Amino acid sequence: MVKVHDVIPDIPVSDIDAARGFYEDFLGLGNEEFNLGWVARFTSAETGAHVQLVTEDATAPLIPVLSLKVDDIDAAYAEAVDRGFDIVHPLTTEEWGVTRFFVRDPDGNVINITAHRE
Structure with a gap:
């Protein structure tokens, strides 16, 4: 079983700078x-x-709905493959420092499974 230690909603926007005020000022997510x-x-x-x-997404074909930080990215990927889940973006170490893959849940939602390698 995968151990998730953080869940981050991924919200599609047309322009990050235009959306900034709503999320920083109105919702108080200022950092x-x-x-x-x-x-x-x-x-x-x-x-x-x-x-x-x-x-x-700079390297993947779709925008996920969630990013889930996990403790063991290799084990999570192996389990997703073993279970026959649809891998949308393969296990990849990205240039910005995370290792991740995208998997589709049974309802078609794309989930970004990610970890920072130590």
């Missing part, structure tokens, strides 16, 4: 953890709640 131009994470300094705003 921009990172911004790669096509994806940015906004977090509440008070509660730790966060969302990712996504305009596209």
